Amino acid sequence: MTEPHPPRTTSKESTAIAPYRQSDAETDPEGSGEDRDQDRARAARELGDALRALTAAATSTEVDAATLRKIADQARDLTGPLSAASRTRHTAPSIDDAKPGRRMYNPAVGPGNPIAPPMRVEVGDGVVVGTCTLGLAYEGPHSYTHGGVSAMLIDQILGHAHAALGRPGMTVALSLRYRRPVPLETPLRLTAWVPEESITDRRTGPQATIATQDEPDRVLVEASGVFVVPSAEQASRIFGDSRLPSWQRDRY
Numbered sequence: 708m709t710e711p712h713p714p715r716t717t718s719k720e721s722t723a724i725a726p727y728r729q730s731d732a733e734t735d736p737e738g739s740g741e742d743r744d745q746d747r748a749r750a751a752r753e754l755g756d757a758l759r760a761l762t763a764a765a766t767s768t769e770v771d772a773a774t775l776r777k778i779a780d781q782a783r784d785l786t787g788p789l790s791a792a793s794r795t796r797h798t799a800p801s802i803d804d805a806k807p808g809r810r811m812y813n814p815a816v817g818p819g820n821p822i823a824p825p826m827r828v829e830v831g832d833g834v835v836v837g838t839c840t841l842g843l844a845y846e847g848p849h850s851y852t853h854g855g856v857s858a859m860l861i862d863q864i865l866g867h868a869h870a871a872l873g874r875p876g877m878t879v880a881l882s883l884r885y886r887r888p889v890p891l892e893t894p895l896r897l898t899a900w901v902p903e904e905s906i907t908d909r910r911t912g913p914q915a916t917i918a919t920q921d922e923p924d925r926v927l928v929e930a931s932g933v934f935v936v937p938s939a940e941q942a943s944r945i946f947g948d949s950r951l952p953s954w955q956r957d958r959y
């Protein structure tokens with residue numbers, strides 16, 4: 708971990724990442740996908756927002772026990788209607804779109820997942836930038852971010868840097884150095900890049916940092932990863948052929 712700062716230039720010598728707005732495809736339900744699913748995608752985002760607000764309130768509340776129990780009863784009543792039609796772990800969400808990479812329920816970037824901040828990702832010229840603000844639901848040390856949450860966001864942004872070179876891959880190694888605590892309720896900036904020398908046919912060694920948006924050069928967390936594109940045989944063994952909804956399986 709000798710290079711905690713991302714490349715400052717847009718030189719193709721430092722990395723081969725080319726710019727495009729991955730965030731539109733990844734987190735904007737209106738941006739792509741089947742027409743019939745777009746309204747469900749919008750609704751899933753609305754539910755995610757509402758549950759995020761509920762989670763934020765639930766992890767910061769100081770109301771009395773009777774109020775907590777009353778809200779718990781109301782929350783339990785919400786589960787039944789949602790479970791009336793569900794997918795299993797072997798079926799991708801029908802509102803995901805594998806090709807542009809929209810993952811509605813990804814725990815780091817998925818707007819429909821209440822545990823996702825969600826982080827917004829943009830692929831620039833040579834770097835990938837993620838932005839988010841973490842509330843009290845993500846607290847580790849008092850008033851600072853849990854180290855595992857930082858690791859999740861880092862894993863995700865490293866994965867985007869790897870994927871921006873062509874094919875999505877899987878993390879096979881991840882190393883983090885926590886230099887300073889990451890403050891809650893503070894806009895954060897994650898930056899990831901792929902050093903040219905770390906790229907092989909199958910594997911990349913992306914690097915990333917976390918900083919605040921106000922002080923982007925003051926590194927709080929630095930990380931490096933190894934990402935691998937599974938072979939066709941490995942992908943088939945890991946995911947089977949049921950990882951995509953049927954209408955997508957027909958298309959790709």
Ligand SMILES: CCCCCCCCCCCC(=O)SCCNC(=O)CCNC(=O)[C@H](O)C(C)(C)COP(=O)(O)OP(=O)(O)OC[C@H]1O[C@@H](n2cnc3c(N)ncnc32)[C@H](O)[C@@H]1OP(=O)(O)O
Pocket residue numbers: 729807808862863864865866867870875876877878879880907909910933935936937941945
């Ligand atoms: C728009 C879309 C956006 C999409 C953006 C999506 C972002 C998602 C980000 C989240 C990603 C995840 O969480 S992924 C979930 C967590 N990861 C996993 O579950 C992966 C579990 N691992 C595996 O299943 C397996 O490792 C495979 C199938 C991936 C590969 O198996 P394998 O072929 O046997 O290879 P393996 O031994 O693992 O090593 C692979 C290569 O990495 C090297 N390697 C292994 N460890 C290290 C290491 N510590 N340091 C250096 N190099 C290493 C090996 O030498 C080898 O190099 P060489 O011989 O090839 O040269």
